[in-house]
Amino acid sequence: MPFENGTTSRRHLLAAVPLLALTAAACSTSQEATKQEETKKDPGPPPRPATPDEAVQVLMEGNKRFVDGTPQVRDTADIKRIWTAAKAGQEPFASILTCADSRLGPELIFDQFVGDIFVVREAGNIADSPTNLGSLEFGQAVLKSKALMVLGHSDCGAVNAALDNATPGANIQAIVDAIKPGIAGATDLNDAIARNVRAVIDTIRAKSVLLRDAEAAGEVKIVGAVYDIKTATVTLL
Numbered sequence: 001m002p003f004e005n006g007t008t009s010r011r012h013l014l015a016a017v018p019l020l021a022l023t024a025a026a027c028s029t030s031q032e033a034t035k036q037e038e039t040k041k042d043p044g045p046p047p048r049p050a051t052p053d054e055a056v057q058v059l060m061e062g063n064k065r066f067v068d069g070t071p072q073v074r075d076t077a078d079i080k081r082i083w084t085a086a087k088a089g090q091e092p093f094a095s096i097l098t099c100a101d102s103r104l105g106p107e108l109i110f111d112q113f114v115g116d117i118f119v120v121r122e123a124g125n126i127a128d129s130p131t132n133l134g135s136l137e138f139g140q141a142v143l144k145s146k147a148l149m150v151l152g153h154s155d156c157g158a159v160n161a162a163l164d165n166a167t168p169g170a171n172i173q174a175i176v177d178a179i180k181p182g183i184a185g186a187t188d189l190n191d192a193i194a195r196n197v198r199a200v201i202d203t204i205r206a207k208s209v210l211l212r213d214a215e216a217a218g219e220v221k222i223v224g225a226v227y228d229i230k231t232a233t234v235t236l237l
């Protein structure tokens with residue numbers, strides 16, 4: 001019988017190992033039991049996405065929970081553990097470049113918590129400055145973010161201003177001017193919003209050797225998406 005065979009094998013093994021190793025094994029078994037007991041009480045956080053594709057998938061699944069009104073429920077112990085981990089450092093699995101519009105909050109719409117995503121925001125979700133690009137590079141090169149999502153949204157005032165050839169003046173003009181070339185030929189606002197996202201991705205690839213190389217090496221996936229303010233749904237482009 002398997003049990004008897006197992007017992008016999010173990011006896012042979014026990015006879016062969018030195019006393020020290022036996023003690024270590026006993027301790028290890030005891031520690032293992034304690035660990036299992038702790039695991040039973042606290043299942044711990046879900047594993048971090050292992051690949052760029054998984055990172056994008058986790059974002060999209062989080063958005064589905066947000067849309068469905070079924071966000072992750074975290075108990076006190078879970079939140080305490082997340083805060084404790086955040087104090088020690090950050091390891092966000094994805095970076096999001098999105099608009100400053102107050103109607104979308106990346107952590108909310110992707111149902112993520114502190115420490116999960118590295119967010120860079122600017123009106124029109126543009127990456128026109130070295131500082132914005134530098135932030136995105138930091139997210140990948142230092143924090144090892146596995147996905148970079150450029151997220152536009154419906155009813156974007158910045159893209160609309162560029163589409164209308166508006167001249168708001170002040171420093172706001174720089175935002176409009178940065179968006180205009182990428183949306184040339186757009187048929188309507190939604191088309192312009194999608195074109196802007198694609199143009200921003202082109203800009204990232206053109207102006208950031210670091211991110212372009214990381215993408216080519218399969219270390220990060222750069223994706224475009226649009227958030228619909230009316231339905232709360234994120235759609236990949």
Ligand SMILES: [Zn+2]
Pocket residue numbers: 099100101123124125153155156157158159
């Ligand atoms: Zn916007």
